[in-house]
Amino acid sequence: MEECMNRKPIYIVMSAVLATTLSLPLAANESEARDMAEERADRTAxxxxxxxxxxxxxxxxxxxxxxxxxxxxxxxxxxxxxxxxxxxxxxxxxxxxxxxxxxxxxxxxxxxxxxxQPADRSAGEYLDDKLLVSKVKAALVDNPEVEALTIDVEADHGVISLGGHVDTDEERDAAMAAANQVAGVVDVIDNIEVRS
Structure with a gap:
């Protein structure tokens, strides 16, 4: 029993390392993967x-x-x-x-x-905004330059707000471009922060 309890911290650390490793997007080459891992290394479990x-x-x-x-x-x-x-x-x-x-x-x-944004949306407009959020999220997931899980998407009257944290200006620009290309998007507000 004591041996199992001593292993628990090891399992937690190993789980955190595995989760971090699996969350790295697929890189085009080994050098790119190494660079991405180094950028995230400063954030401990x-x-x-x-x-x-x-x-x-x-x-x-x-x-x-x-x-x-x-x-x-x-x-x-x-x-x-x-x-x-x-x-x-x-x-x-x-x-x-x-x-x-x-x-x-x-x-x-x-x-x-x-x-x-005043809350004067009808039920139909509310549903339209929810559908638009889903479409924008799908566009972000489909874009290989964007780590979609780190970007929050909100909508109101067709206006999309993108927030969260990304690693590069290029990733932020790719997310903005992907959102702007979704049919029904009126405007996109950029609240994405690039990690320093």
């Missing part, structure tokens, strides 16, 4: 877990708040920096979401990308 914890606690705090509509606010975290993406109904809601995020333990910075 512990940092990834910390970021996920901050994101979960921020989402929970937004959901518990009476002013903010957590369903329309996406939370992305990279190295303790919180990025708020999506659409809100008022400046008061936008400011309240930022205050909540800033008060989460471990947060060092909040980038508030929330766009103010």
């Amino acid at each position: 512990g940092q990834v877990v910390d970021d996920l914890s901050i994101a979960a606690r921020t989402k929970a705090a937004l959901a518990a708040d009476e002013v903010t509509d957590a369903i329309n606010i996406d939370v992305e975290v990279d190295r303790d920096s919180v990025q708020l993406n999506g659409f809100v109904d008022s400046e008061a809601e936008r400011e309240r979401a930022e205050t909540i995020a800033m008060n989460i333990d471990g947060v060092t910075e909040v980038v508030n990308n929330l766009e103010i």
Whole structure:
């Protein structure tokens, strides 16, 4: 029994390393794969877990708040920096979401990308926006230059907001181009941050 308990930390570390390795997109050549791995090497498994914890606690705090509509606010975290993406109904809601995020333990910075869009969508418009989000996500997945899982997509009245974190300017540009090419997209707001 004691031997099994001593192995648990090893399994956790091995799982984290395997998950990181599997999350690397397929590279055109070995050199490109090595470069991508080196870019991500500075983010330890512990940092990834910390970021996920901050994101979960921020989402929970937004959901518990009476002013903010957590369903329309996406939370992305990279190295303790919180990025708020999506659409809100008022400046008061936008400011309240930022205050909540800033008060989460471990947060060092909040980038508030929330766009103010009055909530006057009909049920049909809401469904159209959800369909548009699915189409944009599919376009990002289909683009080999984009790591789609790191990019958040929100929509309101055909306006797409892209947020999250990518490794290069080229990846951000490719994501923007892919979103702009989707039929039905009125405009694309670039809230994607390039990791330094």
